[in-house]
Amino acid sequence: MTLQHIERSVGIGGHNSGNGFGTEALRLAGRTSTRILSRYGVLLGFLALWQIAASSGWVNAAVLPPIDAIVAALWKGLAGGSLLGDIAISLQRASLAFAAAVLVAIPLGLVMGQVRAVETALDPILQLFRQTSALALYPVFILLLGLGEASKVFVIFWATLFPLLLNTISGVKEVDPKLLEMARVYGARRLTIFRRVVLPGAVPSIFVGLRLGATTALLLLIASEMIGANKGIGFQVMNAQYNFQIPLMFAAIVILAALGLIANQALVSLQRRLCRWSNTVG
Amino acid sequence: MTTARGGEVTIRDLSKSFALGGRQLAVLRSLNLDIRSGECLVIVGASGSGKTTLLRILAGLERADGGAVAIDGKRVEGVGEERAVIFQEPRLLPWLTVLGNVAFGLEVRGVSEAEAEERARFYIALVGLAEFSDAYPRQLSGGMAQRVGIARALTVQPEILLLDEPLGALDAMTKISMQEELARIWSEENVTMVVVTHDLEEAIYLADRVLILPKEKGGAARLIDVDLPRPRERSESRFVRYREELLREFGLH
Numbered sequence: 001m002t003l004q005h006i007e008r009s010v011g012i013g014g015h016n017s018g019n020g021f022g023t024e025a026l027r028l029a030g031r032t033s034t035r036i037l038s039r040y041g042v043l044l045g046f047l048a049l050w051q052i053a054a055s056s057g058w059v060n061a062a063v064l065p066p067i068d069a070i071v072a073a074l075w076k077g078l079a080g081g082s083l084l085g086d087i088a089i090s091l092q093r094a095s096l097a098f099a100a101a102v103l104v105a106i107p108l109g110l111v112m113g114q115v116r117a118v119e120t121a122l123d124p125i126l127q128l129f130r131q132t133s134a135l136a137l138y139p140v141f142i143l144l145l146g147l148g149e150a151s152k153v154f155v156i157f158w159a160t161l162f163p164l165l166l167n168t169i170s171g172v173k174e175v176d177p178k179l180l181e182m183a184r185v186y187g188a189r190r191l192t193i194f195r196r197v198v199l200p201g202a203v204p205s206i207f208v209g210l211r212l213g214a215t216t217a218l219l220l221l222i223a224s225e226m227i228g229a230n231k232g233i234g235f236q237v238m239n240a241q242y243n244f245q246i247p248l249m250f251a252a253i254v255i256l257a258a259l260g261l262i263a264n265q266a267l268v269s270l271q272r273r274l275c276r277w278s279n280t281v282g
Numbered sequence: 283m284t285t286a287r288g289g290e291v292t293i294r295d296l297s298k299s300f301a302l303g304g305r306q307l308a309v310l311r312s313l314n315l316d317i318r319s320g321e322c323l324v325i326v327g328a329s330g331s332g333k334t335t336l337l338r339i340l341a342g343l344e345r346a347d348g349g350a351v352a353i354d355g356k357r358v359e360g361v362g363e364e365r366a367v368i369f370q371e372p373r374l375l376p377w378l379t380v381l382g383n384v385a386f387g388l389e390v391r392g393v394s395e396a397e398a399e400e401r402a403r404f405y406i407a408l409v410g411l412a413e414f415s416d417a418y419p420r421q422l423s424g425g426m427a428q429r430v431g432i433a434r435a436l437t438v439q440p441e442i443l444l445l446d447e448p449l450g451a452l453d454a455m456t457k458i459s460m461q462e463e464l465a466r467i468w469s470e471e472n473v474t475m476v477v478v479t480h481d482l483e484e485a486i487y488l489a490d491r492v493l494i495l496p497k498e499k500g501g502a503a504r505l506i507d508v509d510l511p512r513p514r515e516r517s518e519s520r521f522v523r524y525r526e527e528l529l530r531e532f533g534l535h
Contacts (some may be wrong), residue, residue, distance in 0.1 A: 176373075178369070178371060178373050179373055179375060181343065181373075182367075182369070182373040183386075183390065184343070184361060185341060185343065185361050185365075185366070185367045186361075186366075186386065186387040186390045186391065186438065187361060187362075187363060187390060187391055188390040192390055196375075196386070196390070197375065200375070200377045201375075201377075203377075275377070276418075277376050277377040277378070277418045277419075277420070278376065278377075278420070
């Protein structure tokens with residue numbers, strides 16, 4: 001018997017007793033819980049397995065502490081305020097770099113996608129830069145900019161630039177030429193075509209770039225904070241590990257995951273707002 | 283119906299060829315044709331006979347290699363406000379509603395948004411989509427989307443409407459009802475209509491005259507007057523005879 005069967009028989013019983021409203025609510029609750037279970041069941045199972053494995057001694061609890069210890073460390077760090085400073089500085093680094101990348105990559109990508117000469121001229125050097133790992137260049141940035149904020153923000157900016165730039169360019173170039181021709185038939189000039197056809201047509205692809213860029217920014221944030229930082233979430237992960245404060249280390253990792261989820265969710269809802277015409281927002 | 287207001291097309295010695303694998307492939311060879319103001323001319327021809335190329339030259343989307351096209355005595359050099367094109371695909375902007383898409387042509391031409399929308403609403407009603415004004419293209423069927431494309435073209439009130447296989451992508455049932463709709467719109471809007479199609483029945487249903495483009499070198503273009511009362515009846519014997527005549531032209535009967 002599946003959950004739905006149980007739900008139905010409960011519903012029929014309720015109907016016979018004449019309590020229509022109550023059964024409706026019950027059915028709704030049943031459906032909601034089915035939905036939650038089918039979506040988050042595996043995740044909950046994973047967490048339960050972890051908790052059991054860690055608390056019953058199947059795995060070394062010093063390396064994989066039980067969930068409740070991690071939650072306690074997380075709560076202490078957040079409520080006690082000791083992790084808040086790290087979150088603030090990390091957010092500052094990542095968002096500064098991300099904003100700079102957006103401001104450079106999107107206008108540049110729009111121009112490169114529209115003007116063949118600019119793309120031809122810039123493509124080789126961009127390909128070279130893109131294929132060179134930002135982490136490999138980090139020591140170079142440190143030499144040039146010092147071990148402070150500038151080199152950290154710059155390496156994040158650098159790595160975030162490329163997914164944004166490439167997706168903006170392809171968004172512009174993949175706008176259906178038939179739509180461009182249609183606009184031309186109605187006498188639209190180049191600027192009008194850009195504003196009314198190219199730009200809105202490129203928005204979904206630009207959002208792909210933004211979401212990839214946000215992921216990249218967080219990735220590089222942690223990497224940069226693991227070298228020569230004394231504050232930040234990435235620093236806390238490394239530092240807690242050095243000092244064998246394993247629950248704290250996991251708490252910092254959880255915060256990172258949460259930041260990633262929040263950033264992605266914010267971009268998805270922004271995209272939903274801007275692209276109501278498309279039902280492909282995932 | 284008011285009197286014709288222009289939309290007379292003169293085609294002189296028009297030729298066009300394409301480079302294909304190092305060879306020049308002529309698709310139009312010194313074509314001469316006068317399209318009358320307010321008439322419905324349908325162009326048919328085997329694939330490769332240059333019917334779409336001819337339409338694109340009339341639209342100003344392609345340049346001829348030789349010869350000239352003039353509209354009301356003025357030489358065609360590119361796209362122009364007196365012409366509108368309906369393509370085989372609706373070519374709607376997916377981020378605009380039906381209303382936004384139909385108003386697009388006017389807005390691009392500098393008409394204020396309020397006036398453009400008012401005129402757009404009139405033509406949306408004309409093609410029977412009034413209750414879908416706020417729908418997005420992805421919510422429309424193929425036939426509905428094509429109606430939106432037709433409404434957009436009508437909204438700019440062209441003297442000449444150029445249609446490139448406008449119903450080619452539709453299913454048989456939708457196609458027949460859209461042919462009736464096109465015939466109705468043409469008679470109401472007093473516009474010169476040039477239609478490219480490969481559907482001979484559609485040609486006879488719509489045309490005052492049918493232009494048959496030759497496929498082979500040295501062949502001559504032929505014009506057939508379709509002298510039938512409107513609205514036309516597909517099963518009528520004279521309709522069927524015209525159809526047989528066209529089939530013979532293509533060596534199929």
